[in-house]
Each structure stands twice: as C-alpha cells, then as structure tokens.
Amino acid sequence: MSTEAQQASLDHGTHSAGFFNPDNLQARKLREQIAMETLDESLDYLLNEGGSVAIFDATNSTIERRRKIITRVQERGRSNLQVLFLESQCFDEALLQSNMLLKMSNPDYRDQDPVKALEDFRRRVAMYQKKYTPVGNIEERLGVSYCQMIDVGRKFITHNIKSFLATQVVGYLQHFNLAGRQVWLTRHGESNDNLSGKVSHDPGLSPHGVKYAAALSRFIDQERDTWNRQQKRLEEAGDSLRLSADKSPKRFHLWTSMTQRSIQTAKFFDSARYRIEHMRMLDDLSAGILSGFSDAEVKQRASDTQLNHTSTGYPGTRCEGYSDVTKRLRSIILELERVTGHVIFIGGSAVIRVLLAYCRGMQSYVSANVDIPLGTVYLLEPKPYGADYKEFDYNPETDSFHQKRDREG
Numbered sequence: 001m002s003t004e005a006q007q008a009s010l011d012h013g014t015h016s017a018g019f020f021n022p023d024n025l026q027a028r029k030l031r032e033q034i035a036m037e038t039l040d041e042s043l044d045y046l047l048n049e050g051g052s053v054a055i056f057d058a059t060n061s062t063i064e065r066r067r068k069i070i071t072r073v074q075e076r077g078r079s080n081l082q083v084l085f086l087e088s089q090c091f092d093e094a095l096l097q098s099n100m101l102l103k104m105s106n107p108d109y110r111d112q113d114p115v116k117a118l119e120d121f122r123r124r125v126a127m128y129q130k131k132y133t134p135v136g137n138i139e140e141r142l143g144v145s146y147c148q149m150i151d152v153g154r155k156f157i158t159h160n161i162k163s164f165l166a167t168q169v170v171g172y173l174q175h176f177n178l179a180g181r182q183v184w185l186t187r188h189g190e191s192n193d194n195l196s197g198k199v200s201h202d203p204g205l206s207p208h209g210v211k212y213a214a215a216l217s218r219f220i221d222q223e224r225d226t227w228n229r230q231q232k233r234l235e236e237a238g239d240s241l242r243l244s245a246d247k248s249p250k251r252f253h254l255w256t257s258m259t260q261r262s263i264q265t266a267k268f269f270d271s272a273r274y275r276i277e278h279m280r281m282l283d284d285l286s287a288g289i290l291s292g293f294s295d296a297e298v299k300q301r302a303s304d305t306q307l308n309h310t311s312t313g314y315p316g317t318r319c320e321g322y323s324d325v326t327k328r329l330r331s332i333i334l335e336l337e338r339v340t341g342h343v344i345f346i347g348g349s350a351v352i353r354v355l356l357a358y359c360r361g362m363q364s365y366v367s368a369n370v371d372i373p374l375g376t377v378y379l380l381e382p383k384p385y386g387a388d389y390k391e392f393d394y395n396p397e398t399d400s401f402h403q404k405r406d407r408e409g
Contacts, residue, residue, distance in 0.1 A: 017123035022131045032065075039069060043076050053165060060085070061132040070144060084166050085146040086173070087135050092151045098178070099152075100125075102384045149173055172334065179340035181250065182227065183359060184220065185352050185378040186345070188261040189213045194374065205264045212375060212394055217268035219377070219392070219401045220344060224252060224273075227342075251275060251341030255332075257282035262346045274344075281328045284348025285320045322368055325350050333358055352378075359387060377401060 019027045035058050042054035060066055066085065073081050090096045100121060103109065109117035135146040140159055147170050148157040161170050189209030205213065227250070254274040256262040263278055329351065336343060336355075345355055349372040357367030359380045375394035380387045391404035 017120050020124050020127040061128050063133050063138050085135050087148045089150045105384050175334045175338040177340055182342045183380045184344035187349055187352055187374050188265040190374055191261040202260050204260045213265040214268045215399050253343045256346040265346050281332055282347045282351050285350045325354055329354055
C-alpha cells in the first residue's frame with residue numbers, strides 16, 4: 001500500500017465503522033484505492049517473486065468489487081492465474097456472537113476498550129450489509145470458482161472447483177473448526193538407540209525413557225485438569241466479553257507412531273481418559289538400508305553425494321527425507337484441523353519437527369534445522385491470529401516438568 005494511502009486511512013480512522021459506510025464517498029474511494037494497491041502487491045508476489053498462492057484478505061462483498069478483482073487479475077496475469085473466491089456466511093446467532101468476539105483480537109481492535117470495540121464492529125457489519133451481495137449467479141456466468149462456507153462448515157456450496165490447489169483449499173476448509181483446544185507435541189522417551197548412537201530397526205525405551213513416559217502422563221493429566229477448571233470458571237463467570245466456555249467435556253486424543261519407543265512412551269496414559277491411536281504415518285524417518293549404522297557412519301557413507309538429507313534423503317539408500325515425511329503427514333494435519341478435542345503427538349524428531357513447523361507457520365527451510373531434543377514438550381493453543389506457544393522441559397532429578405519460556409506464534 002502506498003504511503004499516501006496509509007496516511008489517508010489513518011486520517012479517516014480505519015478503526016471506526018464510519019470509514020466503512022457505503023454512503024461516505026471519500027472513504028469508499030480510499031477503500032477501493034487501498035484494495036487495488038494491495039491486490040497489485042499480491043499479483044507482484046505471484047508474477048515476479050516466485051509465489052504460488054496469494055490470499056487477498058478483503059471483504060469483497062459487492063459484485064462491483066469482485067468484477068474489479070477479476071478484471072485486474074486477467075489484465076496482469078493473462079491466463080496464468082486463477083481466482084477462487086472464499087465466502088463465509090453465518091446465520092447461527094450464537095456462532096455469530098462468538099465470531100464477533102473473536103474479532104476483538106483483530107489488530108484493528110487489539111488495544112481498544114472491548115465494549116466499545118464490539119459496538120463499533122457491529123456497526124461496521126451493518127455498514128457492509130447495506131451493499132452486500134453473496135457470490136452466486138454472476139460468478140457462475142463468468143465461470144469463476146467460489147466456495148461458500150456456511151456456519152463454519154455446517155454447509156458448503158462450491159462452483160467450478162477443478163484445479164489441484166482449489167480442491168486442496170476447499171478440502172482444508174471442510175476440516176476447519178474454531179473450537180478452543182490444546183495441541184501437545186513431544187518426542188518419545190529415550191530409547192536404547194539414543195544410548196548406543198545407532199539406528200536399529202525398532203528399539204524400545206531405556207530405563208530413563210520409561211521414567212520420562214510415566215512423568216509425561218502425570219504432567220498431561222495435570223494440565224488437562226487445569227484446562228477443565230479454567231473452562232468451568234469461565235462458564236460460571238458468564239463474562240459476556242469472552243468466548244463462551246465449551247460446556248461439553250473435551251475428548252483427548254493421543255496419537256503415536258507404530259514404533260515401540262513411541263508406543264511405550266504412551267503406556268502410562270489411562271485409556272479410559274484418552275483415545276489412544278497408533279499410526280504408521282507418524283513413524284520417524286525411515287533409515288532404509290542404513291538401519292543399524294551410527295550417525296557418523298551414515299554421514300560418512302553419504303559424504304560423496306551433494307544431496308541434502310533433510311529434503312530428499314540419501315540416494316540409493318531407500319532412506320526418507322523430510323519431503324517424504326511432509327507428504328505422509330498431510331492427512332494427519334487435516335485430521336488435526338477437524339477434531340475439536342485436545343491432541344498429544346508422541347513420535348520421532350522428524351515428525352514432531354514437521355508438525356511443530358506447521359502449527360507455528362515456519363518455512364520448511366527453517367524448520368528442518370530446528371532442534372527437537374528429548375525431554376521437551378511443546379504446547380500450542382490455536383487462536384484467531386496465530387497460536388499461543390509454550391515449551392516445557394523434563395527435569396530427571398525432580399521427575400517433573402517446568403515451563404521453559406512463553407512465546408507467541
């Protein structure tokens with residue numbers, strides 16, 4: 001966006017509902033200028049900077065605006081770019097109220113009084129409603145792809161969803177939910193391989209690993225009880241400016257790989273309280289024919305190649321790379337987005353690294369080098385604009401966990 005447009009938007013008070021009044025001709029002209037400049041930045045990314053997907057996050061609630069978008073994309077992208085309109089409609093009053101409360105963490109309202117901010121946002125919605133026309137017949141006559149999501153997944157209406165990326169986007173939205181929940185990630189306890197430095201077929205836990213497994217189950221039990229108490233306090237408080245507490249008990253999923261070290265790390269969890277599943281897709285990197293060698297021997301045998309093991313695996317070894325792991329975790333990630341309960345993952349370092357990178361929005365070239373030590377538990381709580389992030393380290397001397405530091409993803 002140009003400096004002039006930024007300053008003008010500030011002068012008009014973009015946080016105020018009046019800026020979105022369709023009868024305010026000066027503000028409407030400025031909104032169009034800002035929208036088209038932002039769209040051009042998105043197109044620059046796709047056409048000149050190697051981008052594959054750009055998300056143009058704007059209301060686009062009128063036929064006129066959507067026509068302008070289609071025209072601009074066609075002018076600049078010719079036949080190289082496709083447009084997919086995503087529209088969210090909400091008719092459920094309770095859900096609408098919750099969604100409005102979620103907007104209070106929007107950057108527009110972050111530092112404002114919550115009561116006044118909510119009133120202003122309701123006025124802003126009323127302004128949009130004056131000129132709002134849902135996607136439909138016009139887009140269909142133009143052959144434009146669109147997806148309408150109604151009441152956060154209760155119903156979907158799609159049109160002309162044929163390309164690979166479009167089907168992937170719609171599939172993701174069909175798994176999406178807004179439920180408050182926790183996602184826990186940890187490596188398995190120390191294995192006999194970790195002690196020997198070799199990569200064997202399927203090692204079990206060392207005595208220290210068994211001790212970690214017992215402590216982990218106690219720790220997650222405690223954290224689960226803490227979450228439930230917090231939800232109960234929210235429900236009893238009945239604070240109208242906070243999201244309604246989920247009154248239904250949260251199911252807690254425990255997902256591990258099929259390796260003995262991961263299965264044994266989960267053995268102290270009560271199956272009556274946790275839905276425990278073991279999945280081959282969560283297995284760590286396959287060592288292929290290098291199974292049984294030490295890390296040093298693996299690196300020595302690969303020293304003559306120029307391939308990066310973190311992406312493709314060593315050639316001729318049937319050894320997996322991170323790209324292989326990422327591909328087989330796609331269905332797991334969709335399931336993670338679908339479930340409304342808590343989830344704890346127990347697996348090898350490569351799997352935890354990829355899942356942590358996804359949850360925190362890391363680039364793949366950054367995540368491949370993130371250290372995932374034994375004895376660390378990661379907690380993410382999805383929020384409207386990111387995720388609250390914490391790390392907990394296991395202390396074998398006290399046989400307990402302590403929080404390492406608070407972060408925000």
